[in-house]
Amino acid sequence: MIRKLNQETINLISAGEVIEAPCDILKELLENAIDANATEINIKIKASGTELLEIKDNGTGISKADLATCIERHTTSKLEKIDDLYSLNTFGFRGEALASINAISKMEIKTSTTEDGKGFLLKENLVSSIVCQKGTTISVNDIFYNVPVRKKFLKSKSQEFSKLYNTFLEFVIQYPKIRFQFISEKKNETFSNTTQENRYLQVFGSEVISKTKLFNIKSDFFNISGIITKPESYFFYPNNYIYINKRPVYSAQITKAISKCYKDYLMIQQRPFFVLFIELNSKTIDINIHPKKRQIKIQNEILFINQFKQAIEGNLFPKSNKETQSIKSIYESIGADFKNNLDLKEPKPVMDYSEPKEKDAPVKIVPAIKQPPKIYLDRFEIREIIGQLFDTFIICKTPDGLLLIDQHAAEERINLEKNRRLYENDFKIQNLVIPKRLDFISFSQKEFILKNKKLLENLGFKIKHLEDALFLETIPEFLEHYFDHTFFLDVLEDLEDGADFNLNRIKDKILKLKSCKESIKANDVLTISQIYSLIQNLNKCVDKTICAHGRPTYILLNKKELEKMFKRII
Numbered sequence: 253m254i255r256k257l258n259q260e261t262i263n264l265i266s267a268g269e270v271i272e273a274p275c276d277i278l279k280e281l282l283e284n285a286i287d288a289n290a291t292e293i294n295i296k297i298k299a300s301g302t303e304l305l306e307i308k309d310n311g312t313g314i315s316k317a318d319l320a321t322c323i324e325r326h327t328t329s330k331l332e333k334i335d336d337l338y339s340l341n342t343f344g345f346r347g348e349a350l351a352s353i354n355a356i357s358k359m360e361i362k363t364s365t366t367e368d369g370k371g372f373l374l375k376e377n378l379v380s381s382i383v384c385q386k387g388t389t390i391s392v393n394d395i396f397y398n399v400p401v402r403k404k405f406l407k408s409k410s411q412e413f414s415k416l417y418n419t420f421l422e423f424v425i426q427y428p429k430i431r432f433q434f435i436s437e438k439k440n441e442t443f444s445n446t447t448q449e450n451r452y453l454q455v456f457g458s459e460v461i462s463k464t465k466l467f468n469i470k471s472d473f474f475n476i477s478g479i480i481t482k483p484e485s486y487f488f489y490p491n492n493y494i495y496i497n498k499r500p501v502y503s504a505q506i507t508k509a510i511s512k513c514y515k516d517y518l519m520i521q522q523r524p525f526f527v528l529f530i531e532l533n534s535k536t537i538d539i540n541i542h543p544k545k546r547q548i549k550i551q552n553e554i555l556f557i558n559q560f561k562q563a564i565e566g567n568l569f570p571k572s573n574k575e576t577q578s579i580k581s582i583y584e585s586i587g588a589d590f591k592n593n594l595d596l597k598e599p600k601p602v603m604d605y606s607e608p609k610e611k612d613a614p615v616k617i618v619p620a621i622k623q624p625p626k627i628y629l630d631r632f633e634i635r636e637i638i639g640q641l642f643d644t645f646i647i648c649k650t651p652d653g654l655l656l657i658d659q660h661a662a663e664e665r666i667n668l669e670k671n672r673r674l675y676e677n678d679f680k681i682q683n684l685v686i687p688k689r690l691d692f693i694s695f696s697q698k699e700f701i702l703k704n705k706k707l708l709e710n711l712g713f714k715i716k717h718l719e720d721a722l723f724l725e726t727i728p729e730f731l732e733h734y735f736d737h738t739f740f741l742d743v744l745e746d747l748e749d750g751a752d753f754n755l756n757r758i759k760d761k762i763l764k765l766k767s768c769k770e771s772i773k774a775n776d777v778l779t780i781s782q783i784y785s786l787i788q789n790l791n792k793c794v795d796k797t798i799c800a801h802g803r804p805t806y807i808l809l810n811k812k813e814l815e816k817m818f819k820r821i822i
C-alpha cells in the first residue's frame with residue numbers, strides 16, 4: 253500500500269541529505285553567518301560537535317517575524333525565483349539548512365537586528381524576548397539524538413574533529429577580513445582580521461608557505477589565484493582547497509589536472525598542495541547539483557580543464573620550452589653542481605662498497621670507480637659509476653657520453669616485469685578482516701562505484717552497500733602490503749578516465765601501481781653495490797628504456813649534445 257509520509261519523517265529524510273556529520277552543520281552555520289555580513293565569528297565545540305556546536309556572529313541578525321519561519325523547510329531570504337541562482341552572491345539559496353539541523357538536533361537561536369539590546373530567542377519552536385547583542389548565536393545540542401542510526405555511522409571522535417576543523421579552515425582561508433575564534437577541548441585558536449597573504453601564513457605556517465608560490469592568473473575565461481607547491485619543493489600536506497566562485501568544492505578533475513602539471517617533478521603518488529580560488533562567469537556554472545553544495549557543474553568542462561591546465565603550467569614554468577626542458581634542466585643542475593661539488597682531481601682508485609655518509613651534498617661521489625666486470629645498460633658500456641645526484645639520479649660514464657639513470661623509474665621497470673611474470677595469470681582475491689568503509693570518496697565517485705560494482709569485483713574489489721555507506725570487502729591478494737586508500741582512488745581515477753573497460757589493461761595498471769609503490773624513491777641513498785645490481789637488473793628487462801608510467805629510465809648526454817650546449821658546435 254502506498255502511504256503519504258508525515259511531515260516529521262519527510263524532514264528527517266531531507267535532513268539526511270544535507271547533514272551527515274557535525275562538520276556539515278558547521279558548514280551551513282558558517283555560511284549563514286557570512287551571508288549575514290558578519291565580521292566576527294566565534295565557534296564553540298564540545299565532543300567534536302556531537303554534544304555542542306555553537307556559532308556566534310555579529311551579522312545582521314534575524315527579525316522576530318523571520319525567526320519563527322526560518323526553521324521551516326524551503327524558507328529563505330536569499331532567493332526569489334530560479335533565475336536568481338545565476339546572480340547569487342550568498343552561500344544559501346535553498347532554505348533547507350536550519351530546517352535540517354533543527355530536525356536532527358536540539359537547536360536554539362538567539363538573535364537581534366538592532367544595537368539596543370532587544371533580541372529574541374527561538375527554543376522548542378517558540379519565540380520569546382531576551383536581551384541580546386546585534387547578531388545571531390545558534391547553539392546545536394545533541395546531534396542525531398532522534399536518528400541513532402546516523403550516530404552509529406559517525407567516525408571516531410578524532411576523525412570527526414579533524415573533518416570539523418578542516419571545514420572551519422576552509423572558511424578561515426577564504427575570509428581574511430573576518431576574525432574567527434575556535435574554542436574546543438582540543439584547540440583554542442583565534443585568527444585576527446588580516447590580508448589574504450597573511451591569512452595563508454596564519455593557517456599554514458611559514459614552513460609550508462616558503463615551499464609554495466603565490467599566483468594570480470587572469471584570462472578571458474577565468475581568474476585564478478591562490479598558492480601552490482613550488483615544482484622543486486615537494487612536501488606532504490593532507491588537504492587541498494578549491495573554491496569556485498567563492499564556494500568551497502571538491503573537484504577530482506581540477507585536482508587531477510594540477511597533478512598532471514607536476515608529472516615531471518613529482519613521483520606518481522605525490523600530489524602538490526594548493527589553495528585555488530577560481531572565478532568563472534556565473535552563467536557557465538550550476539551550483540545546484542549537490543545536496544551539500546560540494547560540487548559544481550561547469551559548462552564545457554573539458555575545455556575549461558584544458559585551459560585551466562595551460563594557465564597553471566604557464567604560471568609554474570613561465571619560460572619553459574617543452575622540447576628542451578627536461579634534458580636542459582637536468583644538464584643545468586649537473587653543470588652547477590659539477591662546478592661546486594665534484595672534485596675530480598683526487599679520484600680514489602678503489603671501489604667503495606661502504607654506505608654513503610653525508611646526506612646533504614647534492615652529489616654523492618663514489619669517485620672514479622673502475623668496474624671489475626664490464627656492465628652494460630642497453631648498448632652502452634658503463635665504464636665508471638660516478639655517483640648519485642640529489643640521491644635521485646645515478647651518473648655513469650660511458651664511451652658514448654654521460655648516462656643518467658632515474659633510480660625510481662629504473663626499479664619500477666624492474667619490478668613491473670617481475671610482477672607481470674608472477675601475477676599476470678595468478679589473480680587471487682583476499683577478504684579484508686575488517687571491511688574498509690569508503691568514506692574518502694566523493695559523491696560522484698560513489699555513484700560511479702555503484703554503477704560499476706561488477707567490474708570492480710572482477711578486479712578484486714568487492715563492494716558492499718550498507719545503508720548509504722560503501723564498504724570494501726576484498727582486495728587483490730598481491731596488494732596485501734601495499735593497499736591504502738590512495739591506491740583505491742588511483743584505480744577509480746583510471747577507471748573513470750578509461751574509455752574502454754578492458755579488464756586486463758586495468759589489472760596491468762594495478763600491477764604498475766604496485767610496482768611503483770615497491771620501488772626505491774627519489775632521495776633514497778644507495779650503496780654502490782645497490783647501484784651496480786640496479787643497472788644489471790634493468791639491463792635484463794625487455795623494455796629497459798621506460799618506467800611503468802612511460803617516463804624514461806635513463807638519458808644519455810652524448811659528446812655532440814655536450815658540445816652544442818657549450819656552443820663548441822652549432
Ligand SMILES: Nc1ncnc2c1ncn2[C@@H]1O[C@H](COP(=O)(O)OP(=O)(O)OP(=O)(O)O)[C@@H](O)[C@H]1O
Nearest residue numbers: 284288313322328329344345346347348349350388
Ligand atoms: N546567522 C544568521 N544571521 C542572519 N540571518 C540568518 C542567519 N542564519 C539564518 N538566517 C536566516 O534564516 C534563513 C534560513 O537559513 P537557512 O540556512 O536554512 O537557509 P538559506 O541560507 O536561505 O539556504 P540554504 O539552505 O541553501 O543554506 C536565511 O535565509 C536567513 O534569512
Ligand SMILES: [Mg+2]
Nearest residue numbers: 283284344349
Ligand atoms: Mg544557509
